[in-house]
Structure formats: C-alpha cells, structure tokens
Amino acid sequence: MVAEVMSTLAIDGGKPVRSEFLAFHRPNIGPAEEAEVIDALRSGWLTTGPKTKKFEREFADFVGAKHGVAVNSCTAALHVALLAAGVGAGDEVITSPITFASTANVIVHSGATPVFVDVEPATLNLDPAKLEAAITPRTKVIIPVHFAGHPCDMDEIKAIADKHKLTIIEDAAHSPDAHYRGKRIGSISPATCFSFYATKNITTGEGGMLTTDDPAFAEKCAILALHGISKDAWKRYSSSGYQHWDILDPGFKYNMFDLQAALGLVQLKRVDEFWTERKRQFEFYGKAFADLPEIILPVIRDYVKSSYHLYVIQVKTEELDIDRDTFMNALQAENIGIGIHFRAVHLHPFYKNTYGFAEGMFPNAEYASDRVISLPLYPGLPQADMELVAKAVHKLVQHYRANKKAR
Ligand SMILES: Cc1ncc(COP(=O)(O)O)c(C=O)c1O
Structure with missing residues (x-):
C-alpha cells in the first residue's frame, strides 16, 4: 500500500x-488534566491525599477489583506485592525474559531467585506449556507479563499455579485496559501491577497501581509502600486530629501523591x-x-x-x-x-x-x-x-x- x-x-x-x-x-495531556493538577496544587494537599484515594477507588472499579493501592511506579507495586506474598530469601519467582528490567530486579530485591520461562513466539508472552518444567519446591510466585498489552493465557497459567499452590502477581504495566476471555486485567489474580509511566497507555508521569480483591493484602501493600507505618499522612492529619503511628515493617517510600493522581483521574476517563x-x-x-x-x-x-x-x-x-x-x-x-x-x-x-x-x-x-x-x-x-x-x-x-x- x-x-x-x-x-x-x-x-x-x-x-x-x-x-x-x-x-x-x-x-496526551489536555486542558482537563491541567485543570485537575491546578486544582490539586490549590487544594493545599500535595502528597498522598483525597485525589490519590479517589484515583485508587476509580481505578479499582474500572478494572473490577475490590481494592487499589496507588504507588509511584509499577516497579514499586511489583516489589511490595512480592513482599506481601511472603517472598524472601530461598524462594524462586518465575517470570518472562521478555520484559523490562524491573520485573526481574524486584525479584532480586525481595531476596528471591529469578527463574525465566521462555515465551511463545506469536505473542512474546510467557509460554504456559513450558511453565511447569520450571517449578521447583522453592517456587512461590509466577509473574506473567502481558507483553505490549496482549494478555497472557491466564487460564493455563492459573491452572498450573493452583496445582502447585503458587501466587500469581501479574505485570500489567502495558495493559490497563485489556481483557482476557471477557475478564478485565486487574480482576483475575491475587495481585496485578500497573504502570502510569510517561509512555504508558494512561500516565501520571511516574506512577503505578496494585489491584487486588484481598483487603488484608491491599493493606499490607499500602503499609509497605509508605515506610511500613500504620497510618498514612491522610489518616495522620485528617480532621479527626493527629494520631500516632507505629512502624510495622521497614517499608519503602513508594506512595503516589495527589499531583500524580490528578493526572490519573482525568487520564482514566479518557x-x-x-x-x-x-x-x-x-x-x-x-x-x-x-x-x-x-x-x-x-x-x-x-x-x-x-x-x-x-x-x-x-x-x-x-x-x-x-x-x-x-x-x-x-x-x-x-x-x-x-x-x-x-x-x-x-x-x-x-x-x-x-x-x-x-x-x-x-x-x-x-x-x-x-x-x-x-x-x-x-x-x-x-x-x-x-x-x-x-x-x-x-x-x-x-x-x-x-x-x-x-x-
Ligand atoms: C513490562 C514492564 N513491567 C514493569 C515496568 C515498570 O514500570 P514503572 O516504570 O512504572 O516502574 C515497565 C516499564 O516500562 C514495563 O514495561
């Protein structure tokens, strides 16, 4: 042609x-995104606050999950998800070799050993037919990566994960609006991690989200994503007055803040x-x-x-x-x-x-x-x-x- x-x-x-x-x-940032960011700037709440909470709710509803935990990258979401799933030294985590650095790096950061499974040539997604051979008694988690936005064969992966009692944490950095057999990515596995990096389908500049149906898992991830402390600023300084917080875990500084969420709220509508x-x-x-x-x-x-x-x-x-x-x-x-x-x-x-x-x-x-x-x-x-x-x-x-x- x-x-x-x-x-x-x-x-x-x-x-x-x-x-x-x-x-x-x-x-693709338009006047609606600009207006929402200005609104955040003028609100007096710059860190994690009402817009982040709203974005968590709206994104979770959008993908059909009960909970959303907004963080500052998909990398952060993957990291806290692995830790909340109990991954640590001596464990193995399986993923695809056709992925970004961070999918594998966070496995290393969690203390586990990365194990790769080859991809299918057509989709460049992890090949479920090769998955079982990579499982050992040390395997704890599988991270399928929906390459380029094309969902992995989740039924096959889930059947193998269930058989071996493994947790699935999806790397959905590329796929905030994808479906697998009629189900939205974000609603299928115990945890799904999204990216809102500048080049992604919807962006907050830098940013990420973890979705899950499990309230305890969501809470654990949220705590790990904010220093491991029991109350985020939104709760500490809310109208009910200052409240003490405790360190429950040596967590990370991974929280999304309201300027990012302002972008996300509008991008999600588009x-x-x-x-x-x-x-x-x-x-x-x-x-x-x-x-x-x-x-x-x-x-x-x-x-x-x-x-x-x-x-x-x-x-x-x-x-x-x-x-x-x-x-x-x-x-x-x-x-x-x-x-x-x-x-x-x-x-x-x-x-x-x-x-x-x-x-x-x-x-x-x-x-x-x-x-x-x-x-x-x-x-x-x-x-x-x-x-x-x-x-x-x-x-x-x-x-x-x-x-x-x-x-
Ligand atoms: C497949 C995949 N996973 C994870 C990430 C990490 O996303 P983020 O930059 O939000 O940490 C990326 C980013 O490009 C990616 O392509």
Whole structure:
C-alpha cells in the first residue's frame, strides 16, 4: 500500500523520510488534566491525599477489583506485592525474559531467585506449556507479563499455579485496559501491577497501581509502600486530629501523591478514547506491512482485548542479511523514533554473571530479543506521520532486500 521508494538511505547520506525527528512517544495531556493538577496544587494537599484515594477507588472499579493501592511506579507495586506474598530469601519467582528490567530486579530485591520461562513466539508472552518444567519446591510466585498489552493465557497459567499452590502477581504495566476471555486485567489474580509511566497507555508521569480483591493484602501493600507505618499522612492529619503511628515493617517510600493522581483521574476517563485510537493505529500498521515478508507482525488472539500498548515488529535479520541494530539505526536516521521492547533480561550482564544464564537457554526470547523494534503508536500521532513510519520501514526493507540480492 506504500509506494515503492528506492532512494539512498538517510544513514548513507540520503534524504530522510521525515524532515524532523518523530518522537517515539508523546503523552496526551489536555486542558482537563491541567485543570485537575491546578486544582490539586490549590487544594493545599500535595502528597498522598483525597485525589490519590479517589484515583485508587476509580481505578479499582474500572478494572473490577475490590481494592487499589496507588504507588509511584509499577516497579514499586511489583516489589511490595512480592513482599506481601511472603517472598524472601530461598524462594524462586518465575517470570518472562521478555520484559523490562524491573520485573526481574524486584525479584532480586525481595531476596528471591529469578527463574525465566521462555515465551511463545506469536505473542512474546510467557509460554504456559513450558511453565511447569520450571517449578521447583522453592517456587512461590509466577509473574506473567502481558507483553505490549496482549494478555497472557491466564487460564493455563492459573491452572498450573493452583496445582502447585503458587501466587500469581501479574505485570500489567502495558495493559490497563485489556481483557482476557471477557475478564478485565486487574480482576483475575491475587495481585496485578500497573504502570502510569510517561509512555504508558494512561500516565501520571511516574506512577503505578496494585489491584487486588484481598483487603488484608491491599493493606499490607499500602503499609509497605509508605515506610511500613500504620497510618498514612491522610489518616495522620485528617480532621479527626493527629494520631500516632507505629512502624510495622521497614517499608519503602513508594506512595503516589495527589499531583500524580490528578493526572490519573482525568487520564482514566479518557481510556476508551485512547484505546480506540491505538487500535486504529495498530490496524493501520498491520495493513501497511502486510506485503513485507521480512517483517514479523504482532498477533492479537481472538479471545483477548489487547490494550495495543506497543506496535512491535520483528525484523527477520536472516532474510535481510543485516542485524537489528543496523535496521534500528537506519530507521532512526530516517528521523523515526523507535523503542526496543525488550532485549532478553537473562542475557544482561547482571543476570548472566550472577545466575549463570547464557545464550541458548530461552530460544524464542532470544530470537525476539535480536529482532524487535517498536514503532511510534500513541493517541495524537498524526496519520501523516504513521504513513511516514510505514514509508521508512518499506524503504529500509527494499534497500536491504536489494542489497542482499545484489550480493
Ligand atoms: C513490562 C514492564 N513491567 C514493569 C515496568 C515498570 O514500570 P514503572 O516504570 O512504572 O516502574 C515497565 C516499564 O516500562 C514495563 O514495561
């Protein structure tokens, strides 16, 4: 659908497809968000207060969970969830190697050992068929990661978790508005952790939320997220007067504050508007790249509602005789911003050196790790820019295809 363009690549001195650099992501913040933040500023309550409490309630209702605990990142949510689930030294926690650093790092912070299970090639989600083989008597928790907003196969994962009496803590950083078999992500497992980082589907700049149906678990997480003390400022200084607090645990400074929640309250109202635009953009790319056999396109299973967080292509480097970084650098030279989600965690130096992970252990993750490139996809991205992204990808594929043939 995109016209043939056989021109010199910008990286080789040619004219870039876009005259100026296109950001990989731009947050969509409008006048309603500005007004709510100003309202928070003028309210006299800047730290965790009424807006945070309201956001917790509204977000939990939105995902269909009984409780929400607002924190300052998804990383924090994952960390307190692991601790509240009783994870500690000597335990093992299973997750996917195709995830962000923090999913694995918090396992280490909890004192446990990270164990990886390879991903399914189609969705790059943890492969339930490989899960059981990774379970040992020390396994305590499974952290499925809904990669790019596509929910994992939760029925299969839950069946295995139940059989082995393991807790599931979902990493839903990418999927605040996704469904699995009609159930909203956030309402399925004992704990689900969301991110409101600047590039996420809804943002509070930095921020996160844990949802759960268990009031005791929610309380434990809330206490751990605020120094381990028994009363947050909202309770300490409420109209009922100052109250003493006790240190129940050596907790963390992970609380969300009201300026963040002000953004979140408005962004949450816009979640359907954002989703509709993301879906349209996702489908545009699908059609635009359908004629490029050298590019693996993301797949959406018919039993999920994806949140379309990322559009991740995989460049079949073996067919173009180049590596991913060559393609990535050439695309950026065309002035197209990109992301890499993700280079497999087990191959990063800390994980290799500390736990002995090595190439060849998780072949599907490693295949993806060397090929993924995320293209710009966000509400507010102009159609004309999406067409330039498509044009740039075509330009590169045609160039490297021709180069290969000429060799
Ligand atoms: C899969 C995944 N998990 C966890 C996180 C951590 O989120 P946060 O930045 O809110 O801590 C991210 C952030 O990019 C992520 O992509």
